[in-house]
Amino acid sequence: MQTVGIYAKINHPDAPTLVRNICTRLQKNDINFLLEPWLGKALNSESVAAKDVIPRRSDLIIVLGGDGTLISVARQVTPLQIPILGVNLGSLGFLTEITQHELPAMLEMVLTGQYEITDRMMLDVEILRQGKVVEALTLLNDAVINKGTLARIIDMQTRVDGNYLTTFKADGLIVSTPTGSTGYNLAAGGPIIYPGINSLVITPICPHMLTNRPLIVSSDSVVAIDVSFTDDVVYFTGDGQIGASLEPGDRVQVRQSTARTYLIKSPNRNYFEILRAKLSWGER
Structure with a gap:
């Protein structure tokens, strides 16, 4: 050293x-x-x-x-x-x-x-606008779509590995790593995932349908979320620290990164x- x-x-x-x-x-x-x-x-x-x-x-x-x-x-x-x-x-x-x-x-x-040393999985996130990547990030905790204070409910058409899951009607949506499961995901009612279990957690924020529940999928999955809204105050936030404004029709695509975080x-x-x-x- x-x-x-x-x-x-x-x-x-x-x-x-x-x-x-x-x-x-x-x-x-x-x-x-x-x-x-x-x-x-x-x-x-x-x-x-x-x-x-x-x-x-x-x-x-x-x-x-x-x-x-x-x-x-x-x-x-x-x-x-x-x-x-x-x-x-x-x-x-x-x-x-x-x-x-x-x-x-x-x-x-x-x-x-x-x-x-323990290693933690991370997320590669892309924001696509009209098919072009306008933002690419690598995150440790979570990728979050969230509405602004005065915005209405967001429609978030969600697919896992290309298969249609559902269209969440909610204040937002969280895709979290196990490390991030004790953060915003936990506050939104999502499960705690042991860090050694590589997986993705999809958790709606204040869903309009009470039957919508958090879903755990394989860490090998690709989660694609197409956002639809009428207000111009919907945001993407990564790890609660970095972010970007979203436009109607944007796609947020999340997958496991090849990068890892190594903690002593x-x-x-x-x-x-x-x-x-x-x-x-x-x-x-």
Whole structure:
């Protein structure tokens, strides 16, 4: 390991101190580091690079923040198959499993190669307009079609592998990975999918028909959604962070990506412990 790239939730008060400690530990092991510009400024360090450049020059990525911070970094890191160590600066996260207290010991384990990696499936999403791709994205969590505040119900004609499924009449539609199943999908009434089970979850948002229910399909499936609406306030959102306006007749096409996100696992807890902690299972 020659270089470690470090990202942090911008302007988080704990981040500079934690990053300084990480950098000191790396320097003792003759390992270089690269920081986001705002971190470099906070630490008065010249070892900085642009957010999209850091992964190309790193062998390991450390992310300090919450799940949202890690997801945004994952889209930069994924094409290079670099492992990510997620450190949570708030409450325990689904993806940022390591606590601040655990960080020193975990960093030592990582630097000596004593760690396990789990890989997460991702989505390739295309927005087609009159048959031409106008937007192409790779996402970790979910692809969402959602109406604006004053828009009417959207008609979303949905096909799986070319086979007509149904036309959802709803406020929107979510196509989620197992990783994203604990996000917007869960809030919309969708199921929790264990990350090791590669699949796609199709979940309508506030469907007009009460008989519409979430559907789990194979990760090898291609989900195509043709949108029809009379208002001009319907949006596509990826991972809850990036998006685009849709036009009537647009098609949103979702499939499993060949890219994967590689996360360093916590040795102190498993996925089910995280579920219990985050969702308060077992509490009265």
